[in-house]
Amino acid sequence: MMEKKYDIIFIGSGHANWHAAVALRQAGKTVAIIEEDTIAGTCTNYGCNAKILLDGPADVLHQVKAYKGVGITGEVKIDWAELMAYKQKTITPIHHEMEGIFNTLGIDVINGHGKFTDEHVVEVNNKEYYAENIIIGTGQRPALLNIPGKEYLHNSRDFLDLPALPKHITFIGAGIVSLEFAALARQAGAEVTVIEFADSALRGFYDKYTKRVVDSMKAQGIKFYFNEAVSEVVQTSNGLEVTTKADLKVATSYVIDATGRIPNVEKLGLENAGVAYNRRGIEVNDHLQTTQTNIFATGDVIDKMIPRLTPTATFESNYIAKLLSGKTKAALVYPPIASVVFTLPRIAQVGVTIQDAQKEPDKYTIKTITHGQRLLFQTKNEEQAEVTAVFDADKYLVGTAVYGDEAPELVNFLTMIIAHKMTIADLEKAVFAFPSQTIGILNFLEGSLKAE
Numbered sequence: 001m002m003e004k005k006y007d008i009i010f011i012g013s014g015h016a017n018w019h020a021a022v023a024l025r026q027a028g029k030t031v032a033i034i035e036e037d038t039i040a041g042t043c044t045n046y047g048c049n050a051k052i053l054l055d056g057p058a059d060v061l062h063q064v065k066a067y068k069g070v071g072i073t074g075e076v077k078i079d080w081a082e083l084m085a086y087k088q089k090t091i092t093p094i095h096h097e098m099e100g101i102f103n104t105l106g107i108d109v110i111n112g113h114g115k116f117t118d119e120h121v122v123e124v125n126n127k128e129y130y131a132e133n134i135i136i137g138t139g140q141r142p143a144l145l146n147i148p149g150k151e152y153l154h155n156s157r158d159f160l161d162l163p164a165l166p167k168h169i170t171f172i173g174a175g176i177v178s179l180e181f182a183a184l185a186r187q188a189g190a191e192v193t194v195i196e197f198a199d200s201a202l203r204g205f206y207d208k209y210t211k212r213v214v215d216s217m218k219a220q221g222i223k224f225y226f227n228e229a230v231s232e233v234v235q236t237s238n239g240l241e242v243t244t245k246a247d248l249k250v251a252t253s254y255v256i257d258a259t260g261r262i263p264n265v266e267k268l269g270l271e272n273a274g275v276a277y278n279r280r281g282i283e284v285n286d287h288l289q290t291t292q293t294n295i296f297a298t299g300d301v302i303d304k305m306i307p308r309l310t311p312t313a314t315f316e317s318n319y320i321a322k323l324l325s326g327k328t329k330a331a332l333v334y335p336p337i338a339s340v341v342f343t344l345p346r347i348a349q350v351g352v353t354i355q356d357a358q359k360e361p362d363k364y365t366i367k368t369i370t371h372g373q374r375l376l377f378q379t380k381n382e383e384q385a386e387v388t389a390v391f392d393a394d395k396y397l398v399g400t401a402v403y404g405d406e407a408p409e410l411v412n413f414l415t416m417i418i419a420h421k422m423t424i425a426d427l428e429k430a431v432f433a434f435p436s437q438t439i440g441i442l443n444f445l446e447g448s449l450k451a452e
């Protein structure tokens, strides 16, 4: 029997969905959100927010170490249990608050697993809900290696809730999750090993900076093994032992499998609704519409080549809201998307990649701004801080890669210049604060960036 009818049902309550759910409810639509886990999804509870909260003291400690021998003495340490308690206290209430907001707005929150029975009906706990439009924002989950000893493998979510810091942590994979957590765990006092089956870390990012960050992490005491595929984990009298196909053996106390994330497309009944998908996610057109006209998909679960990030999911969600409230009929056009890896130091990039620009020297000019070496007073003794900038034939900034502790802020600032095709004349319409890394970069752009 049909339990209730809505204008729009959202499956999943992460950023990909809740922005649209709120906006469409405020526009007068009847709306329900189906969620089988914690309200507000990965980023809020088990991703960005939880991670960056734990990262705060690690970042401070990393910067303290940059002044050893040039102004800071003595030892500062992270108290993991205290930090974890602070994280729980800050993050745990958020999902209750979000549910409260949804309730106040008149959005029905349905707890349980959503599964299509046809293109208009979703079943949850043996009850059926009908909607004109259904939005799939079911995100991704961690991949799990299918190897002997897989029961000893943990994932990113486990790490973000660790009550005590293990003595030695082995990360499988040298992607974003591994490297961010490896940097954090090391600053917090753990011994850390990273095992990666490719020959380099953080594929897709500028290799000069990924090598630099790996070298920096090695100098901090993290061990890296490349070209090694983990084949087995066994329990020993002292803890665990990780073995690779080439018979490398690493004694450890905790293992995190961070070998990628896979879209939540199975068990959704997509076949019942005529929604096509593949192993990279749900197939959508340039209106985020699936192969079934009344069903849309958004966020990490989409088959897409752009970075799967919270701001991307939010951008898509805002687009869905405009589309379904009749405010737009236009196709979705993605703006430049900034990505940051929160290692210590950070790396970031946006727009045309340095790798792509290098392949087309007639089209692009690449300039390196070694502001760490040249403006030490602004970069907090971070000599290696650097920006690489890509300009097109008209001297507009079209891409950039950043290495250094301030990378998240710098890349945001440079993203603005790229998105708005700003010239030196545009930048001169404001007077910026000094000393700051931003103004340092601005000074270096003079002469390279289009004048007016």
Ligand SMILES: Cc1cc2nc3c(=O)[nH]c(=O)nc-3n(C[C@H](O)[C@H](O)[C@H](O)COP(=O)(O)OP(=O)(O)OC[C@H]3O[C@@H](n4cnc5c(N)ncnc54)[C@H](O)[C@@H]3O)c2cc1C
Residues within 6 Å of the ligand: 011, 012, 013, 014, 015, 016, 017, 034, 035, 036, 037, 038, 040, 041, 042, 043, 044, 046, 047, 048, 051, 112, 113, 114, 115, 137, 138, 139, 140, 156, 177, 264, 267, 268, 298, 299, 300, 301, 308, 309, 310, 311, 313, 342
């Ligand atoms: C450790 C980690 C750190 C990250 N750090 C960053 C960062 O610093 N910056 C950044 O931009 N991005 C970061 N990300 C990525 C970011 O979290 C995702 O891009 C973002 O959460 C995607 O939002 P989403 O709504 O598409 O998916 P999610 O937030 O995953 O939401 C999907 C929701 O759908 C629910 N669901 C799935 N199937 C069903 C079903 N059948 N029925 C009911 N509910 C269902 C799930 O329980 C989940 O709550 C990080 C990710 C991880 C794992």
Ligand SMILES: NC(=O)c1ccc[n+]([C@@H]2O[C@H](COP(=O)([O-])OP(=O)(O)OC[C@H]3O[C@@H](n4cnc5c(N)ncnc54)[C@H](O)[C@@H]3O)[C@@H](O)[C@H]2O)c1
Residues within 6 Å of the ligand: 145, 172, 173, 174, 175, 176, 177, 178, 180, 195, 196, 197, 198, 201, 202, 203, 228, 229, 230, 258, 259, 260, 261, 307, 308, 309, 339, 340, 341, 342
């Ligand atoms: N700062 C951020 O924005 C942020 C942070 C964390 C996560 N995320 C999101 O989460 C996604 C997934 O991150 P991830 O780090 O889990 O995946 P990833 O795809 O970035 O990295 C996985 C790594 O594991 C390696 N690998 C795969 N199988 C292996 C094996 N058997 N043995 C050894 N190595 C193996 C791969 O070669 C790769 O380098 C990111 O792409 C991003 O969308 C974003």
